[in-house]
Amino acid sequence: MDFFLQVFVTGLVVGSVYALVALGFVLIYKASDVINFAQGQLLLVGAYVSLTLATVYEVPFLLAVLLALLASVALGLAVERFVLRPFIGEPVISVIMATIGLSSFLGGVIQVIWGTETRTFPQVFPTAPVHFGPVVVSQVYLWSLGLVLLLLLVFSLFFKYSRTGIVMRATADDQTAALSMGISVKKVFGITWAIAAVVASVGGILIGNINGVNPSLAQIGLKVLPVAILGGLDSVPGAILGGFIIGLLENVVGGYLDPLVGGGVKEVIPFVILVLVLMIRPYGLFGKEIIERV
């Protein structure tokens, strides 16, 4: 039972980061029908920039995070403007390949600048673990879980009440209608990419505080696909719930099966779930079912 609770808590924390990264992914898909294979690299950029600021330039941690998020906004806007804008209205495969190319490009640049070794954040969160009955949880886990929940709440309020949020929802709903109401769809795409880069960076910074930062973190960018498919590609609540479900399942199932087959189950479980979801319910838990008419 203790073991179960332990993997359960880990799953919850990992799942919260998945939810955050998937949120950005789904936002991009909703607004512009683009599957972003570079989400993992956006996450890495945020983590590396804040880490470099905090360690090399000894900027206070919070300021470093803020600056990293600003950098993410700039990166998101630049990516939208220079990479994705030419692909509006192009076939699906071009768009997919463009984001794959983008992920390769960003991954390469990251490797040139930061190399491949694991770097660690300076100690920010207190190290003393917290005990919940039999379960021992390190404080950084609690912080990231709390921060993610807070961020998810802030974003739901943002989409529901703020002017920009409403404009974004309108664009996601119907681009033509949004255009005719005087909404600049291009600007909305830019904001969407900026937000996606920011939430990915926050995810990267949190995961980086737990495990250190190295290029393999970009794998999270691929794990987001099962999350988004499970929740429904165009559903924000779906992405959040899907993130928690996938995080929990991979850690609980991986925790029990890994010793039996010799590791690696964690990596493959999300994709097995992905195949099952695609077979049974391709539009996911909350996604809109696409009906094709001739």
Next chain:
Amino acid sequence: MRNPFVMDCGVYHASYREDMAILSAPAARVKVACIIAGLLVFPWLVNPYYVGVANLVGIAAIGAVGLNILTGFTGQISIGQGAFMAVGAYTAAFLTAKMGLSFWIALPAAGLVTAAVGAVFGIPSLRLKGLYLAIATLAAQMIVEFVVVHWTAVTNGTAGIVVSRPSIGGLVLQSNRAFYYLVLALSIAAVVFAMNLMRTRVGRAFMAIRDRDLAAAVMGINLFKYKVLAFALSSFYAGVGGALWGHYMEVISPEHFTIAVSIEYLAMIIIGGLGSVLGSVYGACFIILLPIILRGLAGYLAAGIPGIENIMLGLQHAFFGLIIILFLVFEPEGLAKLWKNVKDYFKLWPFSY
């Protein structure tokens, strides 16, 4: 009289037979004969290292033509070509190294097994389209990778399998030059088969599905049959390519078939030209030669700078990504179209107007 030196200046076909011909003008036939002769003598003109590179290009071309049948002609996006090559490579290696069968049995067997696996992963394509299918094939890639690492009884896990070069009669194809002729024969067969396939009923059905699958279904094309067939054919190519690759490298291990490989194959057909058989060959050349040329350049420019390896690897990835994006933006039809533009320009040169 027509100028005997021009390839084709216009459409002068008088029969369906002429219209269907791959090589329409006599000069084109001469050109192809020259190219094949050139390919035959190529290994004796350069040193064995370049022959080795040519072998890799040939093997990649087989895989790329296969992927182009699926993605370029049938419109089903697959991010799993690397996984299918793994299936082929491991099947062939298992049959030759562990069962002791001849390479000449293992090669077609690898193709057939991979075709079967590909067909299984192709079944969801009936319900899934576009993005969703791409994600499903990505899952196939991940699952095959996992199986390859963990099914140690067959694959030896991460340790890999050591295989030996194939032999004909008593002659072992040990040198790069000898292996070159095997690769050449198979890749020419692959290209010719694909070109002919596109002129048949099956090929036309593929293209109809690509252009609009609902319309194709209305016209009586059995979507399920043809989509699965496209997956099987494409995987057959991947399986043969993988088997060849394994027996060429003489050792195979899981890290040779990661998602990065699948992406490289997608890049080959994008850069070469979607829906162009020869384009896949150009793309294969381009993607295989790119890192080799970059490495050569780095050797000249930065010998002795510490940590240059890592930086070069990073630059290589960045450059690779950049080229994909640039091609997609400026020439979505790839090298095949660029080459056609050049030829078109010279058709009427110097009197272009």
